[in-house]
Amino acid sequence: MSDPQRPRASLRTAVVWDVLEDALDRRVKATGKDSLDVLDTGGGSGNFAVPVARLGHRVTVVDPSPNALFALERRAAEAGVADRVRGVQGDVHGLFDVVERGGYDVVLCHGVLEYVDDPAEGVRNVVEALRPAGALSLLAAGLGGAVLARALAGHFTEARRALTDPAGRWGEGDPVPRRFTAEQLTEAVEAAGVEVGAVHGVRVFADLVPGVLVDTEPSALDALLKLEEAAAELPAFHSVATQLHVLGEKRG
Numbered sequence: 282m283s284d285p286q287r288p289r290a291s292l293r294t295a296v297v298w299d300v301l302e303d304a305l306d307r308r309v310k311a312t313g314k315d316s317l318d319v320l321d322t323g324g325g326s327g328n329f330a331v332p333v334a335r336l337g338h339r340v341t342v343v344d345p346s347p348n349a350l351f352a353l354e355r356r357a358a359e360a361g362v363a364d365r366v367r368g369v370q371g372d373v374h375g376l377f378d379v380v381e382r383g384g385y386d387v388v389l390c391h392g393v394l395e396y397v398d399d400p401a402e403g404v405r406n407v408v409e410a411l412r413p414a415g416a417l418s419l420l421a422a423g424l425g426g427a428v429l430a431r432a433l434a435g436h437f438t439e440a441r442r443a444l445t446d447p448a449g450r451w452g453e454g455d456p457v458p459r460r461f462t463a464e465q466l467t468e469a470v471e472a473a474g475v476e477v478g479a480v481h482g483v484r485v486f487a488d489l490v491p492g493v494l495v496d497t498e499p500s501a502l503d504a505l506l507k508l509e510e511a512a513a514e515l516p517a518f519h520s521v522a523t524q525l526h527v528l529g530e531k532r533g
């Protein structure tokens with residue numbers, strides 16, 4: 282049975298959590314350490330950091346938002362992992378002002394690249410924070426998912442604008458500053474010295490399905506989760522995913 286404290290319970294994070302949990306397991310076996318040093322850049326209030334700490338790992342969260350760090354502290358305390366979660370105010374551009382270069386077994390960068398000034402530099406920094414053979418978990422907004430969502434909502438001009446805009450934005454009211462294709466993300470991480478292991482499409486269907494279909498039929502949520510898992514690794518679905526997840530290993 283899924284643990285409601287874990288992101289597994291959530292449609293928004295289920296695929297990423299499964300991939301991340303496997304990656305952590307593999308690093309534990311490869312390093313021979315029970316407890317890994319994990320860095321969560323832009324980790325916010327701990328959606329991933331707290332469940333990772335619950336697995337026994339030490340997690341440093343770097344985030345520019347004092348409010349997020351305050352929420353993180355409270356959440357870590359409630360989950361009984363305050364001793365394994367450290368929140369630090371900072372950002373990916375000045376990452377080494379606040380954390381050690383090459384000091385981490387696993388680095389997470391989830392939902393952050395969209396917001397940073399220079400995504401290529403952001404990726405270089407998160408990779409530099411890794412130890413050799415360390416694992417990178419990168420999650421960012423996908424271009425195709427936004428185009429599809431705008432089109433299905435009847436906003437055809439906005440959908441076309443996102444398709445042609447260099448940053449993948451559908452208009453001035455778009456809350457997301459930047460979106461990526463799978464190719465852009467894999468090229469950026471490879472250029473930074475990471476061997477890409479897997480790319481997953483995240484929320485391929487979840488954001489397009491009317492909530493009522495999932496809310497009224499108890500088995501529907503589970504079936505939708507299984508469908509998301511089945512489609513996630515198929516390249517055909519990467520181009521329509523709301524988010525893209527790249528898992529890689531730092532070259533030694």
Ligand SMILES: C[S@@+](CC[C@H](N)C(=O)[O-])C[C@H]1O[C@@H](n2cnc3c(N)ncnc32)[C@H](O)[C@@H]1O
Pocket residue numbers: 322323324325326327328329343344345346349371372373374390391392393396397398
């Ligand atoms: C969409 S939230 C994602 C939070 C968390 N990683 C998750 O997956 O739930 C984006 C986070 O990125 C942080 N952020 C924004 N700009 C950043 C930067 N330049 N460097 C690091 N974090 C940043 C925000 O404060 C926020 O906590």
